[in-house]
Amino acid sequence: NAGVTQTPKFQVLKTGQSMTLQCAQDMNHEYMSWYRQDPGMGLRLIHYSVGAGITDQGEVPNGYNVSRSTTEDFPLRLLSAAPSQTSVYFCASSSPLGRGHEQYFGPGTRLTVT
Amino acid sequence: AQSVTQLDSQVPVFEEAPVELRCNYSSSVSVYLFWYVQYPNQGLQLLLKYLSGSTLVKGINGFEAEFNKSQTSFHLRKPSVHISDTAEYFCAVSDEEYGNKLVFGAGTILRVKS
Numbered sequence: 083n084a085g086v087t088q089t090p091k092f093q094v095l096k097t098g099q100s101m102t103l104q105c106a107q108d109m110n111h112e113y114m115s116w117y118r119q120d121p122g123m124g125l126r127l128i129h130y131s132v133g134a135g136i137t138d139q140g141e142v143p144n145g146y147n148v149s150r151s152t153t154e155d156f157p158l159r160l161l162s163a164a165p166s167q168t169s170v171y172f173c174a175s176s177s178p179l180g181r182g183h184e185q186y187f188g189p190g191t192r193l194t195v196t
Numbered sequence: 197a198q199s200v201t202q203l204d205s206q207v208p209v210f211e212e213a214p215v216e217l218r219c220n221y222s223s224s225v226s227v228y229l230f231w232y233v234q235y236p237n238q239g240l241q242l243l244l245k246y247l248s249g250s251t252l253v254k255g256i257n258g259f260e261a262e263f264n265k266s267q268t269s270f271h272l273r274k275p276s277v278h279i280s281d282t283a284e285y286f287c288a289v290s291d292e293e294y295g296n297k298l299v300f301g302a303g304t305i306l307r308v309k310s
Contacts, residue, residue: 115296
C-alpha cells in the first residue's frame with residue numbers, strides 16, 4: 083500500500099499559468115479532500131469529494147477546480163495561478179463516510195507562484 | 197460552524213520535561229476531536245482522537261489528551277518529551293454537518309531543546 087501519493091513535490095509557476103496537482107490513493111477510500119497550509123492559519127479545506135462523480139466546495143475554493151472520475155484519483159487544477167496561491171497543498175483520504183474516521187495525508191506539494 | 201483555537205503558536209520545552217498543548221473548540225452539539233502531528237517536510241499523521249466514552253484518550257508516542265466538555269477543551273499532554281517530538285501539532289474537530297470534513301486549528305510548534 084502506497085497510501086496517498088502526490089505529485090509533484092515542488093512546483094514554481096508564473097502568475098497566470100495553469101497546472102494540475104495530482105493526488106492518488108490505493109486504499110479504496112470514498113472521501114478525498116484538498117487542503118492548503120499557510121503559516122499561522124493551519125489547514126484550510128479547498129474542495130472535497132464523497133465518491134466518484136461527486137465534488138463540493140470547502141472553505142477556500144476560489145481559483146481551484148477539481149474532478150473525481152475514479153475512486154483513486156482526485157486532481158486539483160489551478161486555473162490561472164496568483165501569488166496568493168503560494169502555499170503547501172495536501173491531499174487526504176478517509177473511509178468510510180461519516181464522522182470520526184482518520185484522514186490519511188499525502189506528503190504535500192510545495193507551490194510557489196512568482 | 198465549528199471552530200478550533202490553539203492558544204499557543206510555539207511552545208519551547210527542554211528534553212524530558214512535561215508539555216501541554218492547549219486546544220479549545222466551539223460547538224453546540226456532540227463533537228469528535230483529533231490531534232494530528234506534522235514532522236518537518238512531511239504530511240500529517242493522527243496522534244489520537246476522541247469520539248465518545250472515557251474523557252482521557254491515549255495516543256501514539258506517549259501522548260494523551262483530555263476531553264473537557266464544560267470548558268470545551270481538548271488539551272494534549274506528554275509527561276516527558278524527546279528531541280524527536282519536535283514538530284507542529286494540529287487540533288481538529290469533525291464538522292457535524294458534513295461528516296468526514298475536519299476543521300483545523302492554526303497549529304502549535306513544539307520545540308524540544310537539549
